[in-house]
Amino acid sequence: MFKNLLSILLIGVFFLAGCGSPATATPAAAAVEEVTLKVFAPSSLTDAAKELAANFEASNPNVKVIIEFGHSPTQRLQFTEGATGDVFITAAQKDMDDAITDTTVAAGTAAVIASNQLVIILSPKNASNLQKLEDLANPGVKLLVANTDTPIGKVTLLAFDKMNEQFGDGFKDKVMANIVSNEPGVKPIVSKVKLDEADAGIVYISDAVSAPDLKTIVIPAELNMVTKLNAAPLAKSENPALAATFTAYLVSTEGQAVLQKWGFLPGTP
């Protein structure tokens, strides 16, 4: 019986190997050699980055853009531990500054591509009947925020400080007591609020744009925090020219139009 199992496995391996060969033959037949551009981006950029990549591929037919989504601080750690790629897009200014400090990115090559602000998303049922910003401090509200070590988590805390000054009465402490989880990223917050598991979550405006069915509470500009998304070619990129072209595309009029379509604000207001 064991031998039968082994032969089934072997047949499977040969089958896969057979499938693989024609695919590897195609690029050789193509006139232009295909170049892969590996881009690292924060998950808040998920929808926008996919469209940007598709547009860039359309105008550069020999280029294939691969995007890896993740947390900017984690990705920066991955570069220092040896991960390679071509373009690094960070969720916040600090991550790019850190990347320049540890020479992952060459100084003077980074550009601000967009800015983002915080917004409160509400669960479909809105069980806690949240109507205005101050309601976040109501007892029993189940609030989700991003991990306080992530870029968005940090600005969320800073925004709470601003609100605390405005509303007083221990506003920040009350809101902090309502936090039921520090989620590892923005997308899980959106999913769990959508599922009604939590009453509200604090995310970027761009994330709320990607989830149009959720109601939001706007955080006024004076209580809000602006984060600046940066992009730069990675110092160790094997395609520095192409990486620079892609970075330039992000700040071009076409690139900016895509970013703003997905709820990002211009980098320099």
Added chain:
Amino acid sequence: MPYHARIHHVKPILGFLLLGGLTGILLAAPLVVLLFRGTEVGLQGYLSDPSVLDAARLSLWTSVISLLITLVLGTPLAYTLARWSFRHKNWVEIVIDLPIVLPPLVAGIGLLLTFGRNGFLGSILDQMGIHLPFTTMAVIFAQTFVSAPLFIRAARLGFANIPPELIEAAYTDGVTELFLFWHIMLPLASRAMLNGMILSWSRAFGEFGATVIFAGNLQGVTQTMPLAIFQGFEVNLGTALAISLLLILMSAAVIFSLRKVEKETILSN
């Protein structure tokens, strides 16, 4: 007890030794590197960190509770499956084994959709005022869900391997089912059960995916060690390494003592 031969002639078994040694090195290498880099960082600075202590304490007691639940609820199931046959038993076994191969993230989504506020069973709990997500209970649920099948599988095989003649003999002596289970079957299957307990506890102790989705991530409430490692990885590698080292040491201590108990059981049998 299996018969272990001493190695007298290396030559005829060289192939086994080489391949076995290679596998051993590959499996041990990341652990050795973690131990080495972790000791470089040192535990001293982090053992006083309340978030590290909270995570260690939470991980330890939730995984022990999960193991107890698994033991109490899993043993009767394993026993039933091993002793008696019934219709569609195959399907029951497949369903019970399935969580072993299921990615933990999928398990987490399943738990959230089942026991969440709007979930299939969660909405009933909700009416009784019980909310599982974002609680320590949810951590235990997630751990038990992913780890129990490992124990049940091991215990089932343990019960099934008991020679039927023994059971026959017990029946001729006129013992009750309960006596048979408690005084004959349980001691004879104890080695297999201990093995299952080691597997099951380790799985629960290292559980990440299902926990972060179903229970969330809040220090002292739902943030177990794997979650704290993930969070630490975003800030600095040092914290992540220190907690990893602590986790490896704690796992080794528990597995070591369970194996010691296992050896003693063999001797007493």
